[in-house]
Amino acid sequence: MKALVLVAHGSRRQTSNEEVIALSGVIARELKDDYTIVEAGFLELAEPSIPEAIDRCVRQGATDICIVPYFLSAGRHVHKDIPGEVDKARGMHAHTAMTILPHIGGSPQMKELIRDVVRESGQAG
Numbered sequence: 001m002k003a004l005v006l007v008a009h010g011s012r013r014q015t016s017n018e019e020v021i022a023l024s025g026v027i028a029r030e031l032k033d034d035y036t037i038v039e040a041g042f043l044e045l046a047e048p049s050i051p052e053a054i055d056r057c058v059r060q061g062a063t064d065i066c067i068v069p070y071f072l073s074a075g076r077h078v079h080k081d082i083p084g085e086v087d088k089a090r091g092m093h094a095h096t097a098m099t100i101l102p103h104i105g106g107s108p109q110m111k112e113l114i115r116d117v118v119r120e121s122g123q124a125g
Contacts, residue, residue, distance in 0.1 A: 001036045001037065001060075001061045001062050001063055001064070002034065002035050002036060002037075002062065002063075002064045002065075002066070003035055003036065003037035003038065003039065003057035003060070003062035003064070003065045003066070004027065004031065004035040004037070004038045004039075004065070004066050004067075004068060005038075005039050005040070005041050005050070005053045005054060005057060005065060005066070005067045005068065006020065006023065006024045006027060006038070006039070006040050006041070006068050006070050007040075007041050007042070007043065007050055007053075007067055007068065007069050007070060007071075007082055008020040008040065008041075008042055008043070008046075008070045008071075009042065009043050009044065009045070009071070009077065010042030010043055010044045010045035010046035011045055011046060012045055014046075017042065017046040020040045020042070020070065021040045023040075023070075024038050024039060024040040025038075035066070036060075036061075036062075037056075037057050037060050037061075037062050039053040039054075039056050039057055040053060041053025041054070041067075043077055043081055043082065043085065049085070050067070050082065050085035050086060050088075050089065051085060051088045051089040051092065054067075054086070054089035054093065054096075054098065055089065055092065055093070058093050058096055062096065063095075063096055063097065064096070064097045064099075065096060065097065065098045065099070066098075066099050066101055067082070067086055067098060067099065067100045067101065068101050068104070069082050069100065069101070069102075069103040069104065070103075070104050071103045071104060071105060072103075072104065072105035073103075073105050074103055074105070074106060078103045082100060083100060086098055086100055
């Protein structure tokens with residue numbers, strides 16, 4: 001069974017964390033044919049942590065988990081911290097496949113998204 005974990009930084013501002021959780025719900029509905037389980041996980045400052053989110057997926061029957069870093073740039077969190085947290089989860093769930101996908105900011109669609117936001121704001125041209 002496939003699962004997806006949307007990983008964000010986490011914030012002291014609870015409404016920011018709730019935005020990520022709500023987004024994971026939207027993703028769950030839109031990708032329900034591809035991913036039976038979708039969870040949000042946070043690197044720091046919020047719960048569930050990345051290993052906790054992965055554990056939730058495994059407890060629901062996931063055997064293959066994709067981790068999506070919801071980060072704009074490929075800094076230390078993307079290159080070191082998130083892989084380190086996923087490695088902790090791998091140690092607890094050795095028989096579960098885990099793949100870290102490219103961070104959101106690295107997506108080729110990012111330029112179109114920025115363009116669309118600017119155009120929709122009415123501030124273009």
